[in-house]
Amino acid sequence: MDRNMVPEWILLNNQVIDENGGIKDLNKDKEAVKSYFLNYINKKTQFFHSLEEKLEYLVENEYYEAEFLKLYTQEQIAEIYDIAYQAKFRFPTYMGAFKFYNDYALKSRDGNNFLERYEDRLSINALYHASGDMDKARRLIRALIAQDFTPATPTLLNTGKRHRGEFVSCFLLEAGDSLNDISRIGEFSMQLSKIGGGVAINLTNLRAKGESIKGIPNVSKGVIGVMKLLDNNFRYADQMGQRTGAGAVYLNVFHPDIEDFLQTKKLNADDDIRIKTLSMGVVIPDKMIELARENKEMYVFYPHTVFKEYGKDFADIAIEMDKWYDELAENPNVRKRKINPRKLLDQIATLQGESGYPYIMFADNVNNQNPLADKVKFSNLCTEILQPTITSHYADYDKKEQDDIGLDISCNLASGHMGNMMKHKTIKETVRAAMDIMNSVSTKTDISYVPAVAKANRLNRSIGFGIMGHHGYIVENYIAYGSEENIDLIDVFFNSVNYYSLEYSMELAKETGQKFYRFEQSKYADGSYFKGRGEILPKTDKVKALFDDMQLPTNEDWKLLKENVKKYGLYNSHRLAIAPNGSIGYVMSATPSLTPVKQLVEERTYGNSKTYFPMPALDVAEFMYETAYRMDNFKIIDVIATAQKHVDQGISFELGITSEETTRDLQKYYLYAHYQGIKTLYYTRTQKLKIDECESCAV
């Protein structure tokens, strides 16, 4: 076993950069892709004489489900595959090819052969989700093979397979404050983790450390104990060793355990309280920011005393702090304690520098822009899902019929490739195609063993269409991130996307007669959602040129839409959400999401792989790429805020800071983001400047 035993394509891919991380030779990546295919993929792809034979084999051997294929004739199936193969798709980067073949392509059970190529996987997705409708299937395959959009990983990966995971992997659960509720949440977490789900849990309802249980004072353990349980659950119930479970817990800052909550991630936390794998998020109502601004102290309120006094779950109260704060502060029956909000903000910033966590949700920014009647109380593992929940209360095991099932959340996702949508001029078509797949997933998914999630899916049919490839696209067009042209582009683009998503959801409501749950109480029903919305046309020359002969929604279009929505309703409670897209972004050769790239050549270290990914358009426009750490975060916030106006859910937004920046610098970003209406902040990534940049050692 010497150097020659390391696969050639891995060596080639490693030669893209030099030892200092700078670009050495981009062509090595192209050579790596070629080598990968010639020496590995092509050799290991199972050969079939015809498509018919292939499908027969795959169905007989229980690789594929049979039912969806039976909805088509052989000719129809062949037509879809032809459309895919005639596009002559080629992976531009090694990372993209590797990610697809390693993670998504169907392999034989012994792992030795590939049974699918990229075109096959896409064709199956198109056929399955079109459910027999050939027109739909054609539209879907065209959009998919052009890489105008992609369904989310669990959908792309699992569609059509006989033995498969769920199509959905994004779940949010709200915990109630009883042992039954906590046990159920623990169970649901493991069940969802087992199927590859990412689960976020709101712990705000739980009574704090030192509260009473059944009248006995000072005995409750607070949220930390529950966090430890969940931490272990996720590590145990992994996907058969492939991936540790992913869980996140959220806590409102007005909960008394908030400081302990933040301690659990500190670098030197003691092992009994340290949380190893859970992600964490804090929910910050405006009240805290107001008190911090005035440099006053703030009260935190003990949930069980609040419940006893008002009969309401604490999460419902804490999410409306502007309304409740003074009342709770003055009520002597509500147990409370003072903390310093500026110190808390500083703690949050310190912790983000040390660990990247916690996520931040600006509660009032979210709910001020929330068109639904119920409040959004927390977010998810990637901070782009913002939907309301209703806490469930579970009865004893032998009294299941008394379970009070509320509404949790599951969300189906897909992402459009901004660059391709613009180049192919297919904004409307892409939004619709993506919604077709996401709606199909909604219909075909029933996670009945987590009842509040199944109920929400049935009633709301929430979906989240996002975007990737933004930075790559603007670089190719010589637009600087954060410039006026960038903001212009974002405003026009997202206004369109929003319009088309509303239009299609309305058409589906009209066609099926189904509106999302409590549509009548929403701002869509009374038309107030549409106030201030209308046509947005490009202002700068460059952006005008980019949108050249594309139709954009006009004021009349919006007026008509408003009326139609009022009349027919909307099929989906939520339509847009910009997820972070990690692995899928590589397959699509897109820069991730809306945020700027972190490095020009990304070295991605996942649990089971390590590869180098040069950013798209590096060979033509390298000088245009400024990386996230060096960009002015205020400008990045401006860009995201512009998009946020048009997105009904959230946008995953990572801040990038250097080791030179202090906690005050970071907190100023938080405050500015809050000011600009940003709803959530995701990780904060730090990049330590290498020692040569700090000072000249001149060795």
Added chain:
Amino acid sequence: MARQPLKRKIEEKVKPQFPQPVDFDGANWNEMEDDYTQLFYEQNLSQFWRPEDISLQSDLNVWDILPEEVKDAYSKNLLVLTFLDTYQGDIGMPVVSRSLDDRFHQRKAVLNFMAAMENAVHAKSYSNIFMTFLPSHKISELFTWGNKNDNLQNIMSLIVGAYEVLDRYTYVRNYDPEKVDFTEEEFLEAQWKAMCASVFLESWLFYSGFYYPLYFYGQGKLMQAGEIINLILRDESIHGLYVGKLSQEIFETFDAEKQEELKGWMFNLLHKLYKETSELIETIYDPLDLSHDVKIFVRYNANKALMNLGFDPVYPHEEVNPLVINGLNTETKTHDFFSMKGTGYQKMKTEALKDSDFVFDQPARGAKIS
């Protein structure tokens, strides 16, 4: 033996004080001892990590199916690193630190911190890897192998030998002035030689031990152990740089003749260490046919160590395995939070918010729609 008179003026700041002053003083970080120590202090502290930060469990799936000879080589490699880190933390850094004049509080702080990282963190983390991957009896066998392996023992002897000379000189200088049998210049030479040995250990011998873990890491295998190595690497790169800088300060004060003599000593040490290291490599890597590749990497690192000491490289430029070279890059890697810890984390510098920070002049872009 009477003290020899000074032959030439030794630069004030490196001139050792014989005997040490009687008055005690305290560290005053408001003043700089030089123009680099405080920076190295910041960098060292901001890189602090604990072995427990990395959970090694997920590597087990990969480890269990590796062939015996691969596991053997990987383990022996880490055992060599354990020995090196142990003595560097136990003796190396502390001896250099003690040898500096009492007034160099900040330099001592940096050296002591680096020592602690080496034996309290690095050495422990190798044990964590052993504990996760190997059964107890194998771990004992491994340590016994180290005790009995001639090459490893010789390497330790050569390095620790230089430390012991300085240790004795320092002791005598401080507590037994009657027994002082060396000049100030000879003291400085001993200091320099100890620093030279230290840099050889940190920037050369350690790095050569990183080859195999990085070789795996580059293929996406044993990633968690690879993360630990990355964190250790990040530390070692600045340890070698720092001690190298201290050594250059001393070396510059010697005259040309003395410098030639010392260079001769250094190359002699280099060759002896190279010989022992080569044999050790052959013992470990011959069964895997990797010795040739590893030796290229050893020569590459020897050059780096020489550069840290202020000298030109002596081995010709050779192409090192790109997998391993890329592993050396300590720039923060983007990583998937859900599976790895990542090397970008650090202690944040705190600074309090001001009232004016809450007010913004920029136009509000957020939704005015509600």
